Amino acid sequence: MARDFSVDFAGRIRNFTLKKKDALLPLFETIVNSLQAIEDAGKASSEGLIEVKLNRLPVLDENMSRGEITGFTVTDNGIGFDNINFESFLTSDSQLKGDRGGKGIGRFCWLKVFGDVSVDSTYREGEDLYRRQFLFSLGSTSIDDSVTDAVQKDTGTRIELRHVKREYLGYIPATGREIAERVMQHCLVYLLSKTCPTIIVDDEGDKTDINQMLAGMLETDSDNDELHLSGRVFNLLHIKMKVPEATNKRSIPSCRLILCADNREVLTKKLTGLPAGLDKWLVNEYGFSYVGVLTSPYLDQHVSADRLSFDISADEDGMFDEVGMNEITAAACASARGFLRDFIDAAVSGQRKQVEQYVTEEAPQFRHLLQYAPEGVAAIGIGATREEMDDSLYKLKREVEKSVQADNKELIRKLESSQIDSDEYQEEFARQVQRVSDVNESMLAEYVVHRRAILNIYRAALNRQDDGKFKREAYLHELIYPMRTTSEDVAYPAHNLWLIDERLTYSSFISSDKPFDGSAHEKRPDVMLLNYPTFVSADETDGLPYDTVTILELKRPDRDDYTDSENPIDQLLRYATKIRNGEARDSRGRYIAVNENTRMYLYAICDMTPKLRQLMEMRGFGETADGQGRVLYNPNLKATIEVLPFDKIYRDANMRNQVYFRTLGIE
Structure with missing residues (x-):
């Protein structure tokens, strides 16, 4: 029987804005619907199952290991598209799942990225099982669903997102493993729950169990922190996420904060206020990266309809118990830094020793910076290479030299304008003379270090080469x-x-x-x-x-x-x-x-x-x-x-x- 939408859904989809980088949102929406359907079916976590299959074109080029992705098939054993759920599906902005944060618009993003969506669902009405099938596309203003007696012995739904649009294809990860990692981050709060069903990603037989993947990445000493801001309560879960040893150094994850609404990732922000290089140091020394998961009823209430942002201004004036996003993230980052305090202290101490050793043994022209630019020295990235330290110290050296020159001019100006008394002048003069002396000494040191390097190069040039000859x-x-x-x-x-x-x-x-x-x-x-x-x-x-x-x-x-x-x-x-x-x-x-x-x-x-x-x-x-x-x-x-x-x-x-x-x- 044909059923009309109670809204111009073609126009609704056309006006639905979705950035290319959010090309996986339709898949996330489908998986979350499956999670909720399994919960509605009352199944235990050991019984619930969601399978995500990558659909690909046949391999026509021998240089390609796998064909191009055309879409996804998501299968679950949840409650199915019963009459109540189907009526909600036909209603734009339905509030059926409002208590779970449902906005009633998730299906519209399906057709933003995919050409059409095939739905095949088995549901229960009374004691009987029925099968409902329909195709959802922009080519029709109505849904013509077919309802027949069920063949399956249990409820469940199979949704096929088909014919991915070319403009979004390049933003979809190329492998099942990468997609599994994205799903894991988006559904992290669900996955951390003991009642979460099993979620498996199948890429042509190469299967990734997301639950097991997450379990293998979690450290045992995670912690919770409750934040109170302007009368609002926020919960921050501190997680040490293990990073595999084989991880490419260029892709080492940053310490990050995930802001969630209704158990789903909305925004991910890089943790602020950390010493430069701490991300790499944590991975190299301890094998983990920090992830903070922030949840709150306040965030649930202020998530945007597309779940890609929050309707929260950067700053609030404190009226009506409102709290701004800057205050929220600042408090969460401060809490995260507290959780990582022992690691930060150890990293900073090690970095200080590393720089001091480099300056003492290899770059004496920078010794004065330990006294005159301690904050700049402390800002050098943890685990910095010799080249990186040298670049940073050279910039600091120029800043100190400019500062000394400016202070010299200021001291002369004060003296000429009689703005400084004799005792104060003597004290400031002595201090400035010492700074000038130290800076000049560093310049001499740089000159001498250069000569040492030239002599080393000269001596090396006198040696025979591998071919037994000397350099020309x-x-x-x-x-x-x-x-x-x-x-x-x-x-x-x-x-x-x-x-x-x-x-x-x-x-x-x-x-x-x-x-x-x-x-x-x-x-x-x-x-x-x-x-x-x-x-x-x-x-x-x-x-x-x-x-x-x-x-x-x-x-x-x-x-x-x-x-x-x-x-x-x-x-x-x-x-x-x-x-x-x-x-x-x-x-x-x-x-x-x-x-x-x-x-x-x-x-x-x-x-x-x-x-x-x-x-x-x-x-x-x-x-x-x-x-x-x-x-x-x-x-x-x-x-x-x-x-x-x-x-x-x-x-x-x-x-x-x-x-x-x-x-x-x-x-």
């Missing part, structure tokens, strides 16, 4: 000074000439791998450094001869294929001769002006292999003071030639900085 000279060249650049391109921190000699870093002009005449075919010095006399200002140098000229020539470690004419010594002498003869231009196209007082320093940076030793002996080189290098003075060119082996450079640079390394504990 270009690698060491780039480390000492970037190739094909000049001092007009490269800032001071970007080069490491201090490895050779501290004085080289302050040269008037530096060029690296630049030819004398700009020709690509011209032999070029690896690094050339030009210096004007120290008493001449920068704007008085035009046309003046240079006071010193320094040239560096680098060769690959362990190289020994030199000849009498092709070797670093003669190469350096040719460069010096060209400059003395006035034939050389710098990379800017200017002649390199020298006179009889210009001194030249020529450094051959290479290992003293047998062939090179032979060449040096023939030319009369002497030993350096430590016996590790060789030196020769050429009076005609007024040039000192020094051969510096790579190991000597490392030892000398390390020794010059050793006192700083030792002071900072980074030897």
